[in-house]
Amino acid sequence: MRRYVFDYPPDQIKKHDCDVVIIGSGLAGLYTALNIDESLSCVVLSKEKNNDCNSFLAQGGIAAVCKQDDAFETHYNDTLRAGARLCDKEAVKVLVGEAPEDILKLMSVGVAFDMDEQGHLHVTQEGGHSRKRVVHCGGDATGREVIQKLTEVVAARPNVTIKYDTFFADVITDKGRTAGVWTYENGHKLYAAPNVVICSGGIGQIYRYTTNPAGATGDGIAAAVRAGIKVRHMEFVQFHPTALFNQKEEERFFLVSEAVRGEGGILRNEKGEQFMKGRHPMGDLAPRDIVAREIMKEIEKSEMPYVYLDITSKSKQYLVDRFPTIYQECEKQGIDMSEQFIPVCPVQHYFMGGIETDLNGSSNIPGLYACGEAACTGVHGANRLASNSLLECLVFGRRCAQHINHQSDWSAIKNNVKNIAGTVISDFTPSLEPPAPNDFSQTRQEIKKIMHQYVGINRNAQGIEKGLKRIDSIAEDIESFRFSTHEHVEVWNMATVARQIMRAAGEREESIGAHYRES
Numbered sequence: 001m002r003r004y005v006f007d008y009p010p011d012q013i014k015k016h017d018c019d020v021v022i023i024g025s026g027l028a029g030l031y032t033a034l035n036i037d038e039s040l041s042c043v044v045l046s047k048e049k050n051n052d053c054n055s056f057l058a059q060g061g062i063a064a065v066c067k068q069d070d071a072f073e074t075h076y077n078d079t080l081r082a083g084a085r086l087c088d089k090e091a092v093k094v095l096v097g098e099a100p101e102d103i104l105k106l107m108s109v110g111v112a113f114d115m116d117e118q119g120h121l122h123v124t125q126e127g128g129h130s131r132k133r134v135v136h137c138g139g140d141a142t143g144r145e146v147i148q149k150l151t152e153v154v155a156a157r158p159n160v161t162i163k164y165d166t167f168f169a170d171v172i173t174d175k176g177r178t179a180g181v182w183t184y185e186n187g188h189k190l191y192a193a194p195n196v197v198i199c200s201g202g203i204g205q206i207y208r209y210t211t212n213p214a215g216a217t218g219d220g221i222a223a224a225v226r227a228g229i230k231v232r233h234m235e236f237v238q239f240h241p242t243a244l245f246n247q248k249e250e251e252r253f254f255l256v257s258e259a260v261r262g263e264g265g266i267l268r269n270e271k272g273e274q275f276m277k278g279r280h281p282m283g284d285l286a287p288r289d290i291v292a293r294e295i296m297k298e299i300e301k302s303e304m305p306y307v308y309l310d311i312t313s314k315s316k317q318y319l320v321d322r323f324p325t326i327y328q329e330c331e332k333q334g335i336d337m338s339e340q341f342i343p344v345c346p347v348q349h350y351f352m353g354g355i356e357t358d359l360n361g362s363s364n365i366p367g368l369y370a371c372g373e374a375a376c377t378g379v380h381g382a383n384r385l386a387s388n389s390l391l392e393c394l395v396f397g398r399r400c401a402q403h404i405n406h407q408s409d410w411s412a413i414k415n416n417v418k419n420i421a422g423t424v425i426s427d428f429t430p431s432l433e434p435p436a437p438n439d440f441s442q443t444r445q446e447i448k449k450i451m452h453q454y455v456g457i458n459r460n461a462q463g464i465e466k467g468l469k470r471i472d473s474i475a476e477d478i479e480s481f482r483f484s485t486h487e488h489v490e491v492w493n494m495a496t497v498a499r500q501i502m503r504a505a506g507e508r509e510e511s512i513g514a515h516y517r518e519s
């Protein structure tokens with residue numbers, strides 16, 4: 001596999017020195033930047049605007065123990081049970097134990113969580129939780145509220161610069177250490193930095209149906225793979241049980257939060273039966289992988305490509321106040337959710353796998369960190385517990401920043417990287433590959449279809465083998481070209497991540513959590 005995606009004369013690349021580069025302006029990226037010491041210069045690079053990421057779209061909230069009737073041990077056990085016992089226990093202990101500290105920090109910088117009538121944090125329930133412990137903002141607009149506030153706070157920090165519309169192409173390494181990143185923003189640019197934190201988010205766009213925005217093409221994971229990173233748990237892809245059903249091939253499906261079931265919503269089949277009753281002790285609030293599979297069984301039995309979500313037990317006023325975003329979207333589709341059932345179906349939503357990190361976000365490459373959905377800290381195991389994802393961004397984003405702030409050999413590393421910045425990619429030899437065709441959109445669509453067909457909710461040995469062969473040949477085909485636009489690189493990244501998922505799915509022969517094999 002080629003080491004760097006672009007081939008471009010290094011003497012023509014603009015350069016910029018800094019101490020920390022963060023890839024991504026979702027919650028993981030912003031919260032890491034917030035915690036970077038003010039004495040360190042930090043650049044946050046984002047492919048899109050800050051409203052085009054999974055964090056911004058998050059509805060349900062952030063899971064944290066903050067009530068008397070709850071306990072860290074209970075949150076810990078719920079996380080392990082949802083993760084099919086494949087979670088890294090130490091990482092889960094850190095996640096649940098440090099959660100309240102980060103919720104308080106968000107409040108201290110002005111994030112307005114929804115409060116109950118007594119002026120305490122309002123908590124809701126979601127699938128897999130045995131207690132109400134999900135804090136939220138703006139009813140069902142948690143991501144939007146948190147990202148908007150944090151963007152404002154982080155952008156005001158004197159040591160941080162946020163740059164949007166910047167495509168991150170590669171991590172630059174020198175003698176096995178991180179030396180910076182290669183970007184493309186109206187031309188090529190190199191950021192020389194001893195610390196790079198990959199917070200590039202999810203991979204949803206490699207699937208045909210997803211809740212993820214257009215930018216979720218796994219760029220950070222793919223770039224890290226080119227740099228020699230270790231990845232982990234790549235076979236575990238989460239399907240959210242209740243996306244709003246849509247006839248069209250939309251780029252992104254609208255999510256109907258699990259909090260709707262947390263507040264009394266019931267799943268019903270074609271005949272109106274409450275089918276989750278008796279299929280799992282937690283019924284409609286069973287972990288996501290289980291609910292998604294049960295929905296698929298109902299869909300396969302029926303004439304409809306969806307099931308129903310029934311929240312008609314609640315008044316219109318309650319729903320407008322509690323779920324303003326969902327209410328509005330349903331209304332746009334001609335559904336009054338206080339009187340009609342909502343058609344829903346499972347679609348890709350989250351990625352449990354990613355860059356393997358320790359409890360400080362460090363990877364196997366010195367100076368290269370990862371956080372959020374691009375990382376695999378091991379907290380989610382084989383299936384993530386609802387609303388643990390934003391929490392992971394907070395707890396591990398802060399720990400990652402603290403680790404960078406406290407590096408003992410900090411100034412030696414810094415000077416060394418600045419010296420090598422100009423020479424690290426100097427062994428440039430122009431490639432002989434033909435230029436890539438302008439339009440890679442057919443290849444993009446083909447990858448999405450293959451992933452949907454062979455490594456979706458239900459998998460089997462024959463399908464995985466077939467899928468891997470096709471992805472391998474697509475990847476080889478793409479690699480035979482020279483890239484000149486970021487669209488080329490994006491499709492190459494999609495193929496790289498797809499290949500890793502296929503391989504991992506083939507290697508794990510058992511069924512566990514979100515990786516369900518019929519054979």
Ligand code: SIN
Pocket residue numbers: 058059060061256257258259350385386387388389
């Ligand atoms: C939801 O609101 O159902 C999604 C929250 C999550 O993905 O954890």
